[in-house]
Amino acid sequence: MLQATDLNAIRAIITRAKRWDLFFSLLGILSLMIGILTFVVLFVDMAIQGVPRLSYEFFTSFPSRRAANAGILSAWVGTILVMLVTALSAVPLGVAAGVYLEEYAPKNWITDIIEINISNLAGIPSIVYGLLALGLFVYYFGFGQSILSAGLTLALLILPVIIVATRESIRAIPQAIHEASFACGATTWQTVRDHILPYSSAGILTGVIIGMARAIGETAPIITIGALTFIAFLPNAPFSGDPPAGLFDWIFAPFTVMPIQMFNWTSRPEAEFQVNAAAAGFVLVFMTLAMNGLAIWLRYRLRKNIKW
């Protein structure tokens, strides 16, 4: 028989334990808030500083020694061109590697090495990729400090992201799809081309967008290959210039990109340039946020729609 005092003691223990539960819940929410608030403060601070500076001229002017005239034309054009090279080289390579590892790779030591290697590449700091590019692309291959060098560097950097995303979205396809396709006499490649790739394409796209969002904000590797910070001209359009340039001459042009333009302005002492930096930063954050948001939305849609 429990005495009333025992019962009260037990109740007291339970109340205390529950109080600790509540305390930890609040601590958890608080920690989460610190993270989210930092993000909100960062975004709002940058918006307050930078948005008044945004104007049509800001997007259509070259950088200038006078802060009020400076703009980000060469930076955003450079970013788009570099991203083009990055996407064209990283996406085919990454998807092919992912497909090989999921659909073809036998279980042996070569496959093991490739897998360990990919997870290891994901952990290498981005600046080391910059050093690789400086030694290999800029000097050994002789591409110079060009859009091509920068695009390839960023492609190497996001390759693991794309490979992992490809593998995960292929793995989500049920085995029965493979079996049905093989039972109809399809070869592995026919199965991949007609079933696996179409069904996993949305997942792969999500990974590609996340990878590109990361590449757009990367500064360190591009500074390392020696990108110039002050570019007051655009690369030649295809078939223009003097003498007339070919279709792909722009890939060897010197360039600057958004994060480097922002870094350049941030490291100047004058307050007016800080405002420019905030404006460029706002555009940059807005671009990465939009891309990440798109990826998150795609993933959410995907999870809702596909029920195997």
Place this chain on the structure above:
Amino acid sequence: MSASASAPTLPASIGQGISDRLSKKASRHVKERIIETVLFAAAAFSVFVTLAIVYVLVKESWSFFEHVPLTDFLFDTQWTPLFDDAHYGIVVLLSGTLTSSAVALVVAIPLGTIIALYLSEFAGFKVREIAKPFLELLGGVPTIVYGYFALTFLTPILQKIYPDLPGFNLLSAGLVMGVMIIPYVASLSEDAMRAVPMALREGSYAMGATRLQTALWVVTPAATSGIASAYILGISRAVGETMILAVAAGMQPNLTFNPTEPGATITSYIVQVALGDLPHGSIGYQTIFAAGLTLLLMTLFFNLLGHWLRKRFREVY
């Protein structure tokens, strides 16, 4: 039963069709093999990237170490490679890297762990669905933007608290770096915690344990290896982070473990040299590869340690 079913003879036209199909199969086979080889080459390319990284760094560092003895590199207490009186003591850069990383981890590890425990054990489905994308966005902000934030927002606030704080300092860079690393630590730890089987929790609840008791004494021990590897990944991120430090911590080499001073790290030194105009093949040019090799070895060590921890202490359910 009479074996009236003599071997079924097929009409000639069908036989023709089969041999057609067989020959088609042969060409199909060749095509399959070619495609497989191409795909294999794409996968093997990643190994080539690693080899190229090691080759480039070791080759340039080799020329560097022909000029500078290894003992000077490791034990000299000055880093002045671009001066006439050149000293190459990597310890100076290491101190900056370690100090800023330590500050970042002091922020990221407790907050990341608490967030992971909260999201995996306490939060409802809705909170988790909203919070995780937000954390992901936090991890997706370009680091140059974090650097700007540390320099123009956090440093002035910190200067109000400690008026002596210089404009460039490792403290504010480290703190912002910590916030940047929170998502990595939190999401990897949370994955590890959610991989703990429900039965363990149910057993704990059945014994009358509360959520917090279950989280701390059942889930955390069972997920130790995953949590530890999340921490190690966080360390490796902090060591390799570049732009926040280049922008907010100043770039003067400074042998100090005091976070309220400015300092250079391995990464920010590389940026500083790359911004200048050093001729290809000069000793200054080679120093960034020696610094990069040091950085690569450090992160490689942490990555392998994380990998090993996960394997060694993984509870198998």
